[in-house]
Amino acid sequence: MSIKISEMAGWREIPVAGVAYRPSTESKTGDWRSFRPIVNEEKCTGCALCHFFCPDGAISLVNEKAKVDYDFCKGCGICAEECPVKAIEMVPER
Amino acid sequence: MGEEKLTLKDLAAKPDLLAPGHRMCAGCVSASVARMVMKATRGPTIVATATGCLEVATTILPYTAWRVPWIHNAFENVAATASGIESALKAMKRRGALKYEHVDIIAFGGDGGTYDIGFQALSGILERGHDLLYVLYDNEAYMNTGIQRSGGTPYCAWTTTSPAGKVIPGKPQWKKPIAHIVVEHRAAYVATASPAYPLDLIKKVRRGLEAEGPAFLHVIAPCTRGWRFPTNMGIKLARLAVQTCLFPLWEAWWEDGHPVYKLSGPSEAIARRPEMKKPVEEYLKPQGRFAHLFKPERKEELLRRIQEGIDREWSLLLKRAGFA
Numbered sequence: 145m146s147i148k149i150s151e152m153a154g155w156r157e158i159p160v161a162g163v164a165y166r167p168s169t170e171s172k173t174g175d176w177r178s179f180r181p182i183v184n185e186e187k188c189t190g191c192a193l194c195h196f197f198c199p200d201g202a203i204s205l206v207n208e209k210a211k212v213d214y215d216f217c218k219g220c221g222i223c224a225e226e227c228p229v230k231a232i233e234m235v236p237e238r
Numbered sequence: 239m240g241e242e243k244l245t246l247k248d249l250a251a252k253p254d255l256l257a258p259g260h261r262m263c264a265g266c267v268s269a270s271v272a273r274m275v276m277k278a279t280r281g282p283t284i285v286a287t288a289t290g291c292l293e294v295a296t297t298i299l300p301y302t303a304w305r306v307p308w309i310h311n312a313f314e315n316v317a318a319t320a321s322g323i324e325s326a327l328k329a330m331k332r333r334g335a336l337k338y339e340h341v342d343i344i345a346f347g348g349d350g351g352t353y354d355i356g357f358q359a360l361s362g363i364l365e366r367g368h369d370l371l372y373v374l375y376d377n378e379a380y381m382n383t384g385i386q387r388s389g390g391t392p393y394c395a396w397t398t399t400s401p402a403g404k405v406i407p408g409k410p411q412w413k414k415p416i417a418h419i420v421v422e423h424r425a426a427y428v429a430t431a432s433p434a435y436p437l438d439l440i441k442k443v444r445r446g447l448e449a450e451g452p453a454f455l456h457v458i459a460p461c462t463r464g465w466r467f468p469t470n471m472g473i474k475l476a477r478l479a480v481q482t483c484l485f486p487l488w489e490a491w492w493e494d495g496h497p498v499y500k501l502s503g504p505s506e507a508i509a510r511r512p513e514m515k516k517p518v519e520e521y522l523k524p525q526g527r528f529a530h531l532f533k534p535e536r537k538e539e540l541l542r543r544i545q546e547g548i549d550r551e552w553s554l555l556l557k558r559a560g561f562a
């Protein structure tokens with residue numbers, strides 16, 4: 145049996161490969177957490193370092209204060225470890 | 239190289255292009271690196287990712303964490319894939335079919351996909367001179383498949399395929415000097431970066447995008463699972479890697495047929511004040527993959543060899559950068 149190349153499907157007919165089309169934000173990784181970072185707003189200087197270090201993009205600055213999005217924070221503790229003024233404390237999740 | 243007016247405050251307000259909800263491990267510094275790289279983009283950007291932790295865990299079908307056009311092809315060919323994108327964009331532009339003035343291309347590869355499996359494709363884009371930025375996030379082993387040693391794994395590190403015991407002390411070979419190898423290809427711009435210094439890293443990404451021709455950024459990316467340290471310690475280790483001169487920060491480009499090496503902030507400070515250089519033990523001790531160097535007894539000979547290896551590479555770099 146032989147197949148003529150001219151009779152084969154061209155790239156336009158080939159179905160697209162695996163397409164990841166749903167936003168990752170639909171999966172709430174916050175339920176991985178066993179420790180919860182708590183920001184002390186009095187101490188926080190708004191330096192933004194924790195925002196950059198957080199692997200999960202779970203910290204944003206709101207009115208120049210760090211704010212944690214607990215939907216996505218995995219509780220790694222990097223923010224608490226790295227905050228230059230120790231404004232973040234890790235407390236066990238209940 | 240022109241100085242950009244990038245500040246952490248402004249960049250913090252820029253929305254993440256790598257979204258939360260990805261499945262990288264808790265405390266994974268590769269994820270922090272990818273977020274910072276994406277903060278540095280300057281306009282329309284296409285990302286290609288080699289097989290690896292970053293690719294697998296940011297695109298668990300049907301979900302994706304990428305808020306830019308993104309493609310994964312295979313383990314060995316992210317550089318080739320990215321070069322195809324660049325060539326396609328050029329052709330579209332020639333025909334007036336491109337609606338943007340310019341599109342940046344970033345290729346992400348891990349150490350396995352860069353030092354080993356993807357090396358040929360990487361060498362190819364450097365030789366052909368494609369205008370794109372290749373980011374190597376180096377967690378120093380095949381972490382995604384279960385901590386197998388790679389060309390980027392350091393001397394004496396335990397991995398599942400270089401187990402430390404009576405026969406070998408962890409990996410018996412040294413790390414391949416990948417960034418210098420890229421410089422020797424006459425790349426337009428090469429730099430090393432550590433996520434412990436976010437502004438330095440972000441500025442280097444920007445310079446890599448601005449460079450005309452292939453740019454390469456080598457980023458150290460501590461891995462909590464494979465290096466065996468608590469999830470909160472990754473950035474600290476990325477800093478210690480620089481402070482011990484195990485992973486010095488520098489940039490390099492070519493001028494009049496010569497490579498120009500320039501040390502970056504924290505490493506330049508150590509070059510000027512050598513007493514600031516920390517002993518490598520401070521970096522090794524917190525990591526389980528080096529635990530056999532300290533327990534059950536200290537392996538003085540191995541520790542001495544590791545320190546000597548670092549000192550040797552550091553003095554070579556100092557020479558290249560015009561110190562000493």
Ligand code: SF4
Pocket residue numbers: 183187188189190191192193194195209210226227228229230231232
């Ligand atoms: S690192 Fe600390 S001081 Fe800086 S923004 Fe975060 S919580 Fe605030």
Ligand code: SF4
Pocket residue numbers: 181197198199200201202203212216217218219220221222223224265
């Ligand atoms: S604990 Fe980790 S994941 Fe949670 S906000 Fe802090 S750095 Fe981000």
